[in-house]
Amino acid sequence: MINKQVRDMAEAMAGIQDSATVLVGGFGSVGQPDALIDGLIEQGAKDLTVVANNAGAGRVGLARLLELRRVRKIICSYPRSAGSVVFEELFRNHEIELEVVPQGTLAERLRAAGAGIPAFFTPTGYGTLLAKGKQTAEFEGKHCVLETALKGDVALVQAELADRWGNLTFRSSGRNFNPVMATAATMTIVQANKVVELGSIPPEAVITPGIYVNRVVHVPVDGAAQEKAA
Amino acid sequence: MNDVSFQALSRRQMAERMARDIPEGWYVNLGIGLPTLVADFVPPEREVIFHSENGLLGMGPAPAPDQADTWLINAGKQQVTLRPGGSFFHQADSFAIIRGGHLDLCVLGAFEVAENGDIANWATSAADNAPAVGGAMDLSAGAKQLWVLMEHTTKDGQPKLVERCSYPLTALGAVTRIYTNLAVIEVGPQGFTVLDMVPGLTLEALQAQTGAKLRLAA
Numbered sequence: 001m002i003n004k005q006v007r008d009m010a011e012a013m014a015g016i017q018d019s020a021t022v023l024v025g026g027f028g029s030v031g032q033p034d035a036l037i038d039g040l041i042e043q044g045a046k047d048l049t050v051v052a053n054n055a056g057a058g059r060v061g062l063a064r065l066l067e068l069r070r071v072r073k074i075i076c077s078y079p080r081s082a083g084s085v086v087f088e089e090l091f092r093n094h095e096i097e098l099e100v101v102p103q104g105t106l107a108e109r110l111r112a113a114g115a116g117i118p119a120f121f122t123p124t125g126y127g128t129l130l131a132k133g134k135q136t137a138e139f140e141g142k143h144c145v146l147e148t149a150l151k152g153d154v155a156l157v158q159a160e161l162a163d164r165w166g167n168l169t170f171r172s173s174g175r176n177f178n179p180v181m182a183t184a185a186t187m188t189i190v191q192a193n194k195v196v197e198l199g200s201i202p203p204e205a206v207i208t209p210g211i212y213v214n215r216v217v218h219v220p221v222d223g224a225a226q227e228k229a230a
Numbered sequence: 231m232n233d234v235s236f237q238a239l240s241r242r243q244m245a246e247r248m249a250r251d252i253p254e255g256w257y258v259n260l261g262i263g264l265p266t267l268v269a270d271f272v273p274p275e276r277e278v279i280f281h282s283e284n285g286l287l288g289m290g291p292a293p294a295p296d297q298a299d300t301w302l303i304n305a306g307k308q309q310v311t312l313r314p315g316g317s318f319f320h321q322a323d324s325f326a327i328i329r330g331g332h333l334d335l336c337v338l339g340a341f342e343v344a345e346n347g348d349i350a351n352w353a354t355s356a357a358d359n360a361p362a363v364g365g366a367m368d369l370s371a372g373a374k375q376l377w378v379l380m381e382h383t384t385k386d387g388q389p390k391l392v393e394r395c396s397y398p399l400t401a402l403g404a405v406t407r408i409y410t411n412l413a414v415i416e417v418g419p420q421g422f423t424v425l426d427m428v429p430g431l432t433l434e435a436l437q438a439q440t441g442a443k444l445r446l447a448a
Contacts, residue, residue: 027284028307030300078362100361103283104325104368111322123371124329127402130363172301172318176284179320
């Protein structure tokens with residue numbers, strides 16, 4: 001019997017190596033897998049490359065992982081936002097490397113990784129600083145930039161429902177990067193608000209099919225905690 | 231401003247002026263900040279469908295305090311609502327909507343717009359400390375129309391409508407229209423063409439606050 005649900009956080013985090021590339025779902029604090037990030041902090045892997053839309057806020061979750069100097073490089077579209085104090089401090093002191101990627105290019109690089117597309121041309125960013133040094137080409141009169149797939153060793157994903165096969169649904173705007181990142185890593189680890197019986201998620205409602213998922217850990221959403229992190 | 235015979239628009243009036251020109255049925259993305267205000271001035275009976283980069287179509291206004299939902303946010307990370315008929319999708323689909331040319335209009339703020347349609351709105355210098363681009367480059371490259379909503383000049387009175395942008399570019403040749411506190415200006419092969427001005431303002435007075443040649447619409 002397939003059962004992707006793991007007993008505890010330690011089992012969920014087992015095997016994550018130093019220097020791994022870790023994809024972290026969420027947009028700001030919404031749909032961010034905070035429990036898994038805390039699990040990663042506990043697990044101890046370091047020298048990480050983190051891919052996330054934002055660079056964390058306050059001193060919890062992603063910001064705490066940064067503050068503990070466990071992240072060598074962050075790849076994101078919008079590192080500087082309300083409360084990104086830890087990132088800004090590390091960046092100022094040259095203690096973290098930053099790669100800024102346009103948000104849609106970030107999403108597409110992840111999608112490409114999951115879909116077996118090694119590189120693609122996009123008009124986004126042509127002629128800007130973010131296209132510097134990149135190959136360009138013209139298609140149907142449109143200037144485009146060559147961007148490469150962005151693959152993770154690990155994806156940390158927050159879902160609303162999961163079953164033992166790893167089928168997932170997402171809550172409201174908490175979907176954001178989660179389903180895309182779930183496809184783009186060698187090891188996809190999910191924290192799910194509810195783990196339900198196999199077959200109880202209507203097939204039409206499954207957003208991420210279980211084939212993309214390796215481990216599921218049950219983490220009930222604490223509404224208050226979500227609000228505090230926002 | 232030494233000409234006292236006209237009144238520049240307030241930020242809310244600027245948003246209201248632009249909202250007048252958005253027709254029913256358009257799919258529209260409003261950037262963070264001032265552009266977000268535009269939604270407040272589209273009357274509910276005129277169905278305009280708002281998109282947000284984090285994966286929403288059919289976005290509605292901020293929730294009543296007793297109906298706040300921390301899971302439902304817009305790209306500016308403010309709590310919003312979803313109108314009946316609204317939908318959620320993931321980030322790659324959201325930017326396929328943007329890049330694929332499915333949005334009728336995107337509205338952004340800007341530091342500068344050039345007469346060739348170049349826009350600079352994400353970094354104040356090449357050496358910017360941790361610049362944050364978000365979806366601005368994708369939106370500029372992808373929407374059918376890119377309208378800019380901004381003050382006509384900087385706080386020190388320097389023109390923001392210029393011959394060539396001096397700040398790092400967001401996109402080349404992308405802007406189609408500019409709404410400022412003084413005028414509505416089309417950006418086309420001829421450069422800047424004035425479509426509308428606040429009452430009492432002359433073309434000469436507007437030109438004096440603009441860094442590139444203005445023409446009047448025929």
